[in-house]
Structure formats: C-alpha cells, structure tokens
Amino acid sequence: xxxCSLILLLFFGFIFSGKAxxxxxxxxxxxxxxxxxxxxxxxxxxxxxxxxxxxxxLKALQQRETDGFLTDRVHVFHIGDSHIQADLxxxxxxxxxxxxxxxxxxxxxxxxxxxRTNGSSDVSFESANNFSSQRIINGSNAYMGLSxxxxxxxxxxCAVKVSLKDSSDAxxxxxxxxxxxxxxxxxxxxxTLESKKVIVPKPRIHKIKDGEVLGSIARKYGISVSQLxxxxxxxxxxxxxxxxxxxxxxxxxxxSVKKYKYATVDFNASETWTSKEFDQALQFEVFTDSDxxxxxxxxxxxxxxxxxxxxxxxxxxxxxxDYNQSPLFFQQLLATSPDLLVLSLGTNESFDHQSxxxxxxxxxxxxxxxxSIHPDIEILVCTPPPSLFKRRYKNTYVESxxxxxxxxxxxxxxxxxxxxxxxxGGNAVSRNYKRGLMAADRVHxxxxxxxxxxxxxxxxxxxxxxxxxxxVGQ
Numbered sequence: 401x402x403x404c405s406l407i408l409l410l411f412f413g414f415i416f417s418g419k420a421x422x423x424x425x426x427x428x429x430x431x432x433x434x435x436x437x438x439x440x441x442x443x444x445x446x447x448x449x450x451x452x453x454x455x456x457x458l459k460a461l462q463q464r465e466t467d468g469f470l471t472d473r474v475h476v477f478h479i480g481d482s483h484i485q486a487d488l489x490x491x492x493x494x495x496x497x498x499x500x501x502x503x504x505x506x507x508x509x510x511x512x513x514x515x516r517t518n519g520s521s522d523v524s525f526e527s528a529n530n531f532s533s534q535r536i537i538n539g540s541n542a543y544m545g546l547s548x549x550x551x552x553x554x555x556x557x558c559a560v561k562v563s564l565k566d567s568s569d570a571x572x573x574x575x576x577x578x579x580x581x582x583x584x585x586x587x588x589x590x591x592t593l594e595s596k597k598v599i600v601p602k603p604r605i606h607k608i609k610d611g612e613v614l615g616s617i618a619r620k621y622g623i624s625v626s627q628l629x630x631x632x633x634x635x636x637x638x639x640x641x642x643x644x645x646x647x648x649x650x651x652x653x654x655x656s657v658k659k660y661k662y663a664t665v666d667f668n669a670s671e672t673w674t675s676k677e678f679d680q681a682l683q684f685e686v687f688t689d690s691d692x693x694x695x696x697x698x699x700x701x702x703x704x705x706x707x708x709x710x711x712x713x714x715x716x717x718x719x720x721x722d723y724n725q726s727p728l729f730f731q732q733l734l735a736t737s738p739d740l741l742v743l744s745l746g747t748n749e750s751f752d753h754q755s756x757x758x759x760x761x762x763x764x765x766x767x768x769x770x771x772s773i774h775p776d777i778e779i780l781v782c783t784p785p786p787s788l789f790k791r792r793y794k795n796t797y798v799e800s801x802x803x804x805x806x807x808x809x810x811x812x813x814x815x816x817x818x819x820x821x822x823x824x825g826g827n828a829v830s831r832n833y834k835r836g837l838m839a840a841d842r843v844h845x846x847x848x849x850x851x852x853x854x855x856x857x858x859x860x861x862x863x864x865x866x867x868x869x870x871x872v873g874q
Contacts, residue, residue, distance in 0.1 A: 441824040441831075446856055448864045449816040450809040454778040457740040461865040462872065464501045464707065473504035473702065475709045475737060479723070480744035484714025485512070487520040488847055489744075492854025493861075494710035500862055502707020506569040508577070508736070510547040510698035510713075511560060517549070517716065522569065526561040529553045537717045540725040543579050545697035546732035548715035548723065552582075552695040557660060559588065559687035562699065570682055575700040576674040577732055583690035587676045589665040591687075597654045604648035610641045621647040662687040672735045673700075700736060711736065719748045720762035724769060734773040741770065741777060742857075743814075746784030747843065750797035756804040763805075767812055779814040780861075781805055785853065786826045788842035794826040795843075822856050 451458065460474045476497070478490050498504075512519025515533035534541065536548040543550040564570070576585050606617060614637050618628045628634075631646045639645070667676040678684065680703070688694040702709060713733075715722070723729055733741075743766070749759050763781070770777050783802035787795045802820040809816050823832060832838045837849035845853070 441828050443822060443824065446822055446860050446863065447867075448780070448860050449806055449818060451815050451864050451868070453809065453813050453815045454740060454780055455868070456776075457778050458865050458868040459872075460739055461501055461861075462869040465865070465869070472706050473709055474501065474707070474739050475504070475507070476711065476740045476742060477508070477733065477736060477738040478710065478712040478742040478744065479733075480712070480714040481718045481748055482714060482716040483845065483850055483853075484712050484744055485716055486518055486714070486850070487522075487712060488850035489854040489857070490710065490712040491520070491522070492851045493858045494708070494712075496855065496858035497708045497710060497861065503568060503703070503705065504707035504709040505571055505573075505700075505702035506564065507702075507709045507711030508546065508698055508700055508713060509562070510549065511551070511562075511696075512549075514560065515549055515551050522565050524563045524565065526563070527559060529555045529558045535715050535717070536722045536726060536729070537715060537719075542581060542728070543693075543695035543697075544726045545579060545695075545728040546577050546713060546736075547698045548713055548718060548726075548729065550695060551697070552693060556691065557662060557687055557689040558694065559591075559660070559662065559685060560696070561685040562683065564682045564701075567682065569701070570680040571701040571703050572678050572680055573702045573704070574676055574678065574684055575702075576686060577697040577699060578674070579695050579697065579728060580671055583688055583692035583694045584669065584674050585686045585688045585694060585696060586662075586664050586674070587667050588685040588687050589663040591660040591662045593658055594661045595656050595658045598657050599652050600655050601649060602653040603646045606645050606647045608639055608641050608643050608645060612639070612641070613637070614639060617645065617647065623647065662689065672732075697732060711738070717748055718745065719752070720745050720759070720766045724762065724765050730769045730773060734770065734777070739778065741779045742782065743779065744782040744784070746798055746801045747787060750784065750787070750795050750801070753797065756797075756800040759801050760804050760808055764812060767814070780817060781809075781814050782817045782857065783820040785819055785823050785845065786829050786832075788829050791840070791842045794829070796826065799826055817857055817860050819853055819856065823853070
C-alpha cells in the first residue's frame, strides 16, 4: 500500500482531502476547453461509497484473512469495455487481491486471439481451425453468451489448446462455458493422425492440338460449344494449341486425407457446464467433432487452494445497453456464482452523447437482469475515468455519470468506487497524459494508467475490508 501512495504522489502535484469540483455542462458543442491553468487537484481518501451494499463480500474477505478458511473461494466478476477486454487494469486488481487473500484460480478466460481481437496476455490459445465471431455491439444472437463475443467454427474436427503462462495460475478444475443449444465440446485425452480416402470431383482436361477448334472438341466429348465456353469462361471461339480446356466436371477421383482423431476423457456434464478435474495443470485441450453447431463462450479455471477468483469480461466499444440485449450473457454470468459483480462502463456511452438519466436507466436494466436470476447479488460500480473530446474539450458526460452513480447508489443497492475523482477529474486529463498515464487521444489510458487504476481499485477494496473487520471487532 505504501508503494501505491508514492505512485499517486508522483502523478498528482497537489493532493488534498475534500471533494472534486464538478460541472453540470453536458453539451459537447458548447463545452469549454479543458482548464489549462495550474489548479490543485482535489483527491479524497481512496475508498468505496455505500459499502454496506457489498457487506457479505467484505465479510468473506475478512474471514479469508482472519479465520484462514483455506478452501473457500471468493469469486469476483468484472465487466466492462475495451480497458477490461485488454485485462491490463483487471490483471493488476486480480494480482493484488490474490496476494492478500489467496489465489482461488484464474477465473474466466476466452480465446480472443482466435476471434481476431485483443485479450489477456497471460493465457495462450492455439488452433489449426478458422473461426467466425461477432461482438455484442454488433447485435446479439442465440450464441452470444458470457464472453460478449459469439465464437464458432464449421470445420471438423475442431480443437482449441489452452496454455497458462504463470505457474501460480495452475488449476485443478476447468468448466467449459457454452450454449445449451449446441453440441458439447469435450476434453481431449490425446490425438492420433489418421488417413482416409475421400472422393473428390476431378475435372477432365483436354490439351488442344494443332488444327482443333471448339466445335470438334465439343463433339468429341458429347457437349455443346456453349457448354464448353461456359466451363472455361471463354468470350470468343479463339483457342491456341498447347493450352488446356476443361471438358467435363463429372469425373471423380479418390484422395487420401489426413485428419486428427481425438480421444475423449471422462468428464462431468450438467445443463450448464462440461467440467473436468485436473492435477494442478497449466494446459488442456478441447475439441468437437459433431456436425451440429458448436459455439464456445469460454472457460472457467479454478483451484482447490481457495482464495480470490477474479474473472473479467470486456468487449471493445461495449455499453450497458449492448449487454442488456443478450439473455444468455446473464444466464451464464450468474451460473458462475459470483460473490461480487464489478461494473466498469460509461466511456462509450459518453461518445454516444447519452444523458446521465439514460445511462442510469441502462444500468438499472442491467442490475434488474442480474437480480432476476440472483436476487441478492452484490454489485460494485466504478465511475468512468476522465477523458477529453477531440483531445481538447472536457468530457462532461462522464462527469455527470459519476455524479449520478453516487446519487443512485443507495436506491439501486450498489457500492461505488469513484475512479473519476481518484484520477483527478476532468481538469487532470492533460496532466495525466504528460505523466504517461494516457494515450494521445486523451480517451484511452496507457498500460501504466490502467495498472494504476487497477491498483487503486484493489487498494479501495482492501481498505474497506479492513474497516469492516475493525467494525466487526468492536
């Protein structure tokens, strides 16, 4: 924690206790340029607002630290947009919480690279197959589940090999997450390369000789001149000796094809999961050879040591309204039995010029979708970080979202981590950029900037858990 405080002192020249000044302006066209005058950045103590909304989660952390329940797992599921998909912020939060309360497993993972997008760097996915994918921001479908990205392949057999790079993430339980309506993926016990003969069409070829014309060649093979020209895409009757013509497509030939055959292993299957126990492994492979559609939504990795499981799902460009259109997303999310949901959305809403009331309405729908399945689920909402429009104008939309989130916390029964204020608010964007915390667009953050946000979030959770422990001890 001391190291984190030093980092904050380095990046913000003035730190006082109090509240950040806010504005009500939400009109981008009439917004003033970001304040370029050196003003004090007011940053209150880093903590959570309305922590009573997540009291069961805080109690679970307190028991992990004081009572040493070595086999208990506490599952956090963090949902967001591009900064969560990249797993820079969440990886930092995951690491710090697991260092404090134990590592209960890597949690949810998804083969982003095979879906041709960015994702976590601590897991690798390999496959010889081609996949089709669709992000939830482009509309939902029957296979749009927990990952927020539909993912499938028509090739058979189809296999995916998963490898974790950090030995501390060794697992002894894997659950395959997939829609109930599709053929099951299975765990592979190994594969053998087999060869079999298949019948493939083979066009019959005629090599043109001196003096031959299309008419004589067509008569020889019992076809018309027009058919011959169509098969060879000829626009005129001119041909040249030595060239070749396709004269028939009906001839077949046998060809030897090599394919892998996968051996299955015993696994447990339910309506929700296909799961298998391992002996502290870092690799596994799954496959499907069914002719039916086999969509894949990801994997849950756990271990029996107990501790924090910190899962995350993010989709580039996502908003609350995007997730709200997918019933399967909520069904699979709540099936993982999270003890806490962490929600980090708002930047993309601001670029859609959503009002604060519309933003809160979409958040309310998201919470209702969760609580219709799990009425007592505890939720922590993160205010969106400060940013600029066109690298110059203060993004007052995210400022209004932060204020609205704090105002509605008790009514909607969620806790709040005010990252907007912890990063200095709208007046600190240029300074954050100059100190290497933000990208040139003044919207996205740098790797360091996201890691600092992850550190601050973990620090706030740990501090609140310690305060809960003190209140219980009184």
